[in-house]
Amino acid sequence: MNDVKRLVEPLIPALRRYAGVLIRDRDAADDLVQDCLERAISRWGQRRADSDTRTWLFAILHNLAVSRLRQKARRGEHLALETVGDSAALSQAPDQEHRLRHAELMRALAELPEDQRSVLLLVSVEDLTYAEAARVVGAPIGTVMSRLSRGRERLRRAMAGESVPAARAHLRRVK
């Protein structure tokens, strides 16, 4: 069990960040991370010897987060387009223009479909390789690459101030 502490503990901040940004609710995200850690502890022995701890943990957390998002959508709960990272980023941004830029980026990120947002985060922020990201989201690498490409392009257009009709359509569907 010493292994658990040595290998898992350093990853907790990144797990919190990933879940928080993915499901856009920081408190609920911490509940998911707790759930993820409990599962990791109880399944530690079943971990494949060749599997990387980080990929394994992100995969557990990703599954928990996605099923939570689906349940919420099924129950017709309003998905607030808010706040994740806002406060953290805003408080550190040096001036107003930066703050606005940050807020815009967070909003554009929140408006991405969940499958594009997750890949973008895993690759751009959490530094997973494409193969690791594919294992986390349970999709072939080709799918991961096309989600990454679509996510980046959509975010780029949103930041350039172009309208993104596909994102709007997606949001309507979720509601």
Next chain:
Amino acid sequence: MSVRPISEDDLHAYVDGALDADREAEVRNYLAAHPDAASRVSDYAAQREALRQALAPIAEEPVPSALNLDRLLAERRKPQDRSWAIAAACAFLAVGTAGGWIARGFNMPAQLGVSGLSQEAVDNYRVYAADRSYPVEFTAQDRGQLSQWISVRLKRPVTPPDLTSAGFRLMGGRLAATPHGPAGLFLYSGPGGGRLEVFVRPMRVDQNHRMTERAYGGLGGVDWSDDGMGYSLIGAAPAKELHPLADEVRRQVQSLGA
């Protein structure tokens, strides 16, 4: 030697620094000759950097105590004890079904007053506060709907108390069942992730009762009633520590009624 055509995947791998040196050089040459692609790639790189910067502070926050790995590991070691508790509960259940009808009415006095209320609140706390997925039916975002639902069912105006000044954030609430009809249940999340419950229902007995502190194993409770409405506050702390919170709830309810 002809160069393999540059793909969209190559452009992203270039942004992410995932190419080997040869391929990276090929992509760089391609971008030098294709300004549109180069501008897109530079936007992607800037976006990647902006995301990392914007989200870095989250990973630098102190980890909440609910995610303390030592504690989670320690709790993991308890299940051996729990299997005995389950066995005991099964035995009790077996005896209970056989003797239940005879014993009914003798050793199970209906708990109508605030002590009954407190017990109901604890039972519900054990079910809902421990639930990691759906502790509440309505979240704090839908506070208005939640208040309306509970007020209609309790036939009394009920709003969730605001305990943010004491560090407890409203998670939401639900309707709960008691032997005396529906009750309102509000859950709060505390500074360390600990959960606090405020449980309320109309009282026929003990319509006005002083504050009483109770202990249930690791849980503490404070309950009281005013003008026919009973309140019970349950949390994972000694009742003495919960008492100021109960005072605050009572103060808010009275100021609303006034």
